[in-house]
Amino acid sequence: MRSIIIALLCLFGSTQMMAADLKKGEKINKTCALCHGAWGQGTAGAKSPRIAGMTTGFLVKILTEYRSKKRKNAGMVTTSGIHKMTDKHIQDIATYLAGIDLRNDPRFDVDHAKGDKAKGKEIFNSECKGCHRRTGYGKPEKGIPALAGQQTKYIINTIERFKARNRVHDDDPEDDLFDEMFPKKEDMLNLTAYLSTLDDVTEPISATLPGGKSILAKGNPAVKSKKTNIAKAPSQEVVPGARVSEITQTVAKMELGTGISRDEAIVAMRNKAVELNMRLVGEQHVSRALEKRGEKTPYLAIFQFCNLSDAKAIVHNNPLYAAYMPCRVAMVEDTSGKIWLMMLNLDILVDNTLVSKDIVKTVIGVNQKMLEIMVAGTTGDL
Ligand code: HEC
Numbered sequence: 001m002r003s004i005i006i007a008l009l010c011l012f013g014s015t016q017m018m019a020a021d022l023k024k025g026e027k028i029n030k031t032c033a034l035c036h037g038a039w040g041q042g043t044a045g046a047k048s049p050r051i052a053g054m055t056t057g058f059l060v061k062i063l064t065e066y067r068s069k070k071r072k073n074a075g076m077v078t079t080s081g082i083h084k085m086t087d088k089h090i091q092d093i094a095t096y097l098a099g100i101d102l103r104n105d106p107r108f109d110v111d112h113a114k115g116d117k118a119k120g121k122e123i124f125n126s127e128c129k130g131c132h133r134r135t136g137y138g139k140p141e142k143g144i145p146a147l148a149g150q151q152t153k154y155i156i157n158t159i160e161r162f163k164a165r166n167r168v169h170d171d172d173p174e175d176d177l178f179d180e181m182f183p184k185k186e187d188m189l190n191l192t193a194y195l196s197t198l199d200d201v202t203e204p205i206s207a208t209l210p211g212g213k214s215i216l217a218k219g220n221p222a223v224k225s226k227k228t229n230i231a232k233a234p235s236q237e238v239v240p241g242a243r244v245s246e247i248t249q250t251v252a253k254m255e256l257g258t259g260i261s262r263d264e265a266i267v268a269m270r271n272k273a274v275e276l277n278m279r280l281v282g283e284q285h286v287s288r289a290l291e292k293r294g295e296k297t298p299y300l301a302i303f304q305f306c307n308l309s310d311a312k313a314i315v316h317n318n319p320l321y322a323a324y325m326p327c328r329v330a331m332v333e334d335t336s337g338k339i340w341l342m343m344l345n346l347d348i349l350v351d352n353t354l355v356s357k358d359i360v361k362t363v364i365g366v367n368q369k370m371l372e373i374m375v376a377g378t379t380g381d382l
């Protein structure tokens, strides 16, 4: 491996040419991971697209548009500090994410969507293939993103927005491709059924990491077996996931947005939990109870949530997971008086392959729901 790295360094002459700082990118990604998953994998919900393996150019463009408020997503921008990012930071995170290859990692396969694949293929080949390419992996050099490997609900949600003209497709506000398309929802489902079969391909991703190497998630079977074409590529280097060495790695935390009161945050969390079918099974107002006893103390309250059928599936798989239940969000005041929402980040278990593959999707899903509850709280669900 060392010789490859040295060869790469020689090839590029100096490290300066490698404009992006991947270590920095990895660090920034921890803030994105709150919603997009530790490896940018996204989750089955409509609000967590896969961002791993997107092209650097597309990511830079999108993040720059979020920064300038051309695209709006208040929760994401403030949580990850995108409004304060320099061009260099954007380049770092974009390059890091572009280098992550999840395609041959079965843990992150998108769910095969229900629908008639053959009919979906016809639609794709006649209307979309010209730009998004036969493989569904788009044209990186032209800023055309992959639809293959993208989360189904997110694609459906996005197409509905194109149809309603509240998101611009193909950078052309006049684009009318979707106006008349999919008069029946069934056609859209057929299309996504086809797209969801396209995520296992072996052509190299368009990663712009030196030497075309890519980042494989820790626990990717390809890392061990080296059986897939991708893993055999000579320039392949595996960047391992972080080992848990400090408590912050196990916690996802977000500061309450400016102007959002604690009560507003609590109401927003309760509402979001109902929407996501997560039951609020307990509330402890710790500081309030202490104050009643005359003990003044910084604010602390703990909210417990549980989805009964997910809990059943997870504990059935391994009773040890019961120790993590129910899922909790703590609302806590720090020494400077700021209010934070915090929860255990289950991604760290997934990331360190401590969750059996039969329930990995359920666990990722639970984590996602909890994050959505937290985001609703920090933004007052604006
Ligand atoms: C608070 C949750 C949250 C955080 C944190 C977050 N995002 Fe997002 N992100 C979203 C949501 C929700 C969407 C989908 C928005 C939509 O459909 O318009 C999204 C969309 C995106 C998209 C567009 C995807 C596409 O296919 O068009 C990119 C790229 C992206 N995020 C990158 C990032 C990066 C990079 C970070 C970290 C610096 C980050 N996000 C942090 C919630 C978040």
Ligand code: HEC
Pocket (backbone or CB within 6 Å): 049, 124, 127, 128, 129, 130, 131, 132, 142, 143, 144, 145, 146, 147, 150, 155, 158, 159, 168, 169, 170, 171, 177, 181, 191
């Ligand atoms: C003329 C070229 C062109 C054609 C044809 C085309 N697209 Fe696109 N598409 C683009 C470009 C460019 C983008 C990126 C624009 C952006 O969001 O900034 C895009 C973005 C998308 C996105 C958003 C992806 C994401 O990650 O956010 C979806 C979904 C999509 N297209 C679906 C389709 C479907 C379905 C078809 C066929 C019915 C289609 N497109 C046909 C050029 C095209």
